[in-house]
Amino acid sequence: MSETCIISTTNLNLWYHEKHALQSVSMRIPKKKVTALIGPSGCGKSTLLRCFNRLNDLIDHVKISGEITLDNESINAASTDVVTLRKKVGMVFQKPNPFPKSIYENVAYGPRVHGIRDKAELDTIVEQSLRHAAIWDEVKERLNDSALGLSGGQQQRLCIARTLAVEPEVILMDEPCSALDPIATAKIENLIERLKEDYTVIIVTHNMQQAARVSDYTGFMYLGKLIECGKTGQIFEHPKEELTENYITGRFG
């Protein structure tokens, strides 16, 4: 890959209990592009994604070896401050998970925990983030209403706005559309398209058409291994590995 890369892993292994969930994964994520991770259920794509912001720390009995770096600094070292890391690497989850607070408070939560108290500054950040996440027009009249009253698609875009408000460098998306209807999905996909102007996006998806539509690069994973990784066009049209071809042409899945 010619692009500068922002995250890279070398020989990354992860065990969950006895299960070898990631097996020497080496991958480079290019900056300000959309990279999709595809593969059948249980292949380790979400686990890999959660290595990038160390959310696997929350799970007991996880062991990791190998190297992951963000801007050439180790993500996995004991000395790494996970709070700073997660500020730089935001995440959007499979199921929209707005906090049980107002729409405004949801977006302001991140800046607040990072020390911004000035009301005017918070207002600006909230508005910009909501605009950026293409949901401002739908919610500007009711910022103080509970976020739980929004539709699923709106909730997911609110979660994206919440992530943007922290100004991360990388946004991880773990099947962000799997709980949404086609119209809401289309909105999120358009949004991803625009996000890559400013951010690096890594998206895990089940849906191969989605990967083909939104991503610049694609990695195919199978049984804990990264089988193949490259430009999306190349992966979908001329895969080098037989496994990849079988998966993409729907021979298993």
Added chain:
Amino acid sequence: MNVTKKTGSAVTASSGTARLSFLKEQSIKTVFFFTAFFAVIVVSFILLFLLRDGYPIFSQVGILSFLLGPDWAPTAVVLLYGIFPLIVGTLLVTIGAMVFAVPLSIGCAIYLSELASPRTKKYLKPAVELLAGIPSVVYGFFGLIVLTNFIRVSFDIPTGETWLAASVLLGIMALPTIISVSEDAISSVPHEYKEGSLAIGATRWQTISRVLVPAALSGIAAAVILGIGRVVGETMAVLMVAGNAAIIPEPIWNNLSPLRTLTATFGIEMGEVSVGSEHYNALFGIAVILLVITLIINLSAVAILRHLKEGRAQGPARKPLISSATKESLGRFAEIIGIAVLLIFLLAAAPWWLAALVLLGAGAWYFGRDRLSENHIQTIAFGLIGLATVIVLAILVIILQDIVVHGLPALSWEFLTQPPKDLGRAGGIFPAIIGTLYLVLGAIAIALPLGVGAAIYLVEYTREGRITRLIRTGVDLLNGTPSIVFGLFGFAFIVLYLNVGVSLLAGQVTLALMVLPTVIRTTEESLKNIPQSLREGSLALGATRWQTISRVVLPPAVPGIVTGAILSIGRAAGETAPIMFTAVVFSSRFLPTSELQPVMALPYHLFILATNVPGASTNKYGTALVLLLLVIGFYSVAIFVRTHFQKKTRG
């Protein structure tokens, strides 16, 4: 015509046996309905009999002057029946107990749900349950011997039996309730909230304090309300340490003043009052007031918790109970009140060094907050949470250690097998042990069939509707009724009205009514845990409803039911208030030979030894230890049954 007849007979089979089995099913259902409705009947009887005996005082004195009258002097030359000082006493003890218990409990709950490793949690949770299992008379005994003495010495006052002692002791007793319900509330905040917050780069403490605790707030509020209910309804412990002068402390924040609660009044005066007198009516008047207060408290907690549960089932997109704006202003209001109470307490009542320390801490926090990094704040917060947990554990250890160390020398074969001599100063406690066993076994023999029947009706025979709601409310009311009120009801209804007399039977029935809601609830839980598919499988084979229940649903539910029954036995064994006026005598050299004779019982024996018999110190501790071991023994068996069978059924 022919065709209709044919299909008709094919479905109803041979009509004789079909009708018989239909009748059988119907009558079984009716029986279960009555067991379920029993709770409602009991509640209405309790209300009826309290009102019957309490009403005369309301009409005589007038309800307002009864409630607000400044003097309670039911035996003086000029008889005065004003319960205002008792209401104030209850209120003050409750406030004090909450000042003590709420910060400790919430700290401990946060530790348990968010910070403790699974291993630590495995040991910590039974410790909290143990704190809940200690009988209230044992708490009272500990308070009387150790706590009041400590207060007397450290404040250099003539007696330690004070508001402060009562508040600390009742605060300790409220800890397990508040801890376990809040822990539950915090643990059941959806995992996604936590991940969402951490993924934004919030620290663990920011996540806890700004997302998890706010999301669990109504559950925590319910926990505190339940804790308040526990404190308001408690009799024995408060009776033993509060000093019991029916006065309003002077000045009002003087927490070294003695005071008297509504409940303690029964313990002191019920024994000597003549039945049917004005004084007797006044005591039942107090019982009515007490019942109304506790029922309001408990029902509101139940309503909050039920709302939460239903909300979870419907998913997150529902309207909250109160809008976020009201919540915010309520929160601010509570904050101001809390700070004011704390300030008054600190300035007026706490020792100067504690006040100085807290003010210093608050000042340092106010001025230093901005200079601290989030990591430092987290360290401080986690330190305080850890400290709260350590204090809770230390309390448990101190109580157990005191009773075990002093009680062990008293234990001997003779102590366990001989009747008491010299008013319990010498000899043993054999009749008390046997009396307690008789009481609890009789109680569970009555409560188990009724409770299991009620639970079967609620889970298997009906849909949720008006009747189940009525029955559930009845069970909730029964559950929230203070144990002393059961005692008064047992006295008024069983002992006097039914003319059974102070007897084993009266005590067993009273205890049975008290544990009935526990049996119903635990049975309901275990029936609900049986997968619906099992029932459908059985019904699809043509089994009747009763066949399905008795052969498919009940067998796997038995361990759960047994656990509930043993827990109830443990609770009944430790209770004093319900049997004090219905079943026990202090001394009896012989075992009862019929159900109609009174018995000795361990908790009452301990109560009398501790309060009325000077110089029985070894035997006091011995009795306390035996009672404690008995109750803990029952609880351990229950926990063993639960874990053992859980493993078995899960394979």
